[in-house]
Amino acid sequence: MRSVLRFFSSIIAALLLFSACACSPEKSIQKILGGSTDSPVFLGCRSVSRDEVEFRFSCSVTVASLRFDPPLETVSVGSGEQVIVRISETLPEGSRVTADVLVEDEHGNTLQVLVPFRTRNDRIPEFLINELRTEYSKPRVEFIEIKTAAAGNMGAVRVYTASQGFETPVYEFPPVEVAADEYIVLHLRTLDPESADETGTDLALSPGNEASPNARDFWTPGAVKRLRKTDAVFFLDQDDRIIDAVLLSETADAWWAKEEMVSAAQMFADHGAWIPLDNPESTLVSPRDAVITQGATATRTVCRDETLPDRNNAADWYICATSQATPGGTNSVKRYTP
Known part of the structure; x- marks a missing residue:
């Protein structure tokens, strides 16, 4: 009888212990071992300098293995959250460069990451956005043209549009040396x-439509729409x-209809x-402060007035007349009149 009572007592104790830890098997293990199951x-x-790369993590880690493609020789490898x-x-x-890194935290949790990045470029030239086509009519595609103000290297410069979101750039420039007063067209x-x-x-290397023999042409892959009349x-x-x-x-309009435009306008103002x-001191930028693109077409592009210094406002811009788009060249002075 006593052995039977002892048997049932042990069963009850086990059930109580299971009930106390029944939140999840992982938390039960964590409670027993005193560790963490969160990776x-x-x-x-x-790249933080020409010879340093920074990896950031949610907690302090040590690096178990690290490889680069193309191969790079390391002098030192730190630890911590950064x-x-x-x-x-x-x-x-x-x-x-692509890094393949395996890290481990103090509890033995590991994480392997395969991540591409661009090496440090501290010679990015000054440049201005100069002309944009927002409308597509095959074979004319949307484009963003810039004009350099100084020599430098365009490597790692990222291009974004609000309509495509802020997580992934529309394009990231490879290393390329440029001179002052060059036109660069991103098709x-x-x-x-x-x-x-x-x-x-x-x-004159590229044979694509509207590729200019006097300007640098770059191309985003695919054929999706990446720029719109209401965009940043x-x-x-x-x-x-x-x-x-x-x-x-x-x-x-009085205010932006889409949240991504609210975010972009606020970021630009900040x-x-x-x-x-109308109010240069204001930190609120509404649609009426933007370049109004209502008359833009595939042959009427949005142009910056190249005769004026950049003032970072809509007064710098106009829509050119029909068939006066000039990707890769000086903007036409002929203006569209509604």
Whole structure:
């Protein structure tokens, strides 16, 4: 009888213990071992100098293994939430590298990440957005044209549009040396498979439609729409600073209809990248402060007045007359009149 009572007592004790820990098997193990079942979370990677790369994680980690493609020799590998890796060589500006890193936290949880990044580029030239086509009519595709104000290297410069979101750039420039007063055209669709990015000295390399023999042509892959009449276009450097930006709206409404435009307008205002016309001190930028694009077509592009200094507002811009688009060349002075 006593043995039977002892048997049932042990069963009851086991059930009570299971009930106390029944929240999840993982938490039960964590309670017994005193560890954590939460793996580290990868937060990002960037080049902080010509020979240093930073990896960011949600908790302190140590690096178990690290490989680069193309192969790079490391001098030192740090630890912590921000892992700094020093490279033995000075890396080319804006080159694409892929890192394969395995990390481990203090509880033995591991995380493996395969992440591409661009090497540090501290020679990004000054440039201005100069002309935009928002409308598509095959074979004419949407484009963003910029004009350089100084020599430098375009490697790692990222291009965003609000309509495509802020998570992934529309385009990221490869390393390319440019001179002052160069025109660079980013074509926002690729219809001709022979189209090629012009990163060298041959500016007539690409055969794509509207490729200019006197300007550098670059091409985004695919044929989706990436720029609209109501949109925000901006270029970022590796420190997420706005190099230049332009705000577009098809109408002069009282307020933005889409949340991504609210976010873009506020970001531009906060960074001084776009200034309201009527109240330059205001931090609220509405559609009426944007370049009004209602008359834009596939042959009537949105142009910056190249004779004026950049003022970061809509007064710098106009819509050119019909058939006066000039991708890769000086903007036409003929203006569209509604």
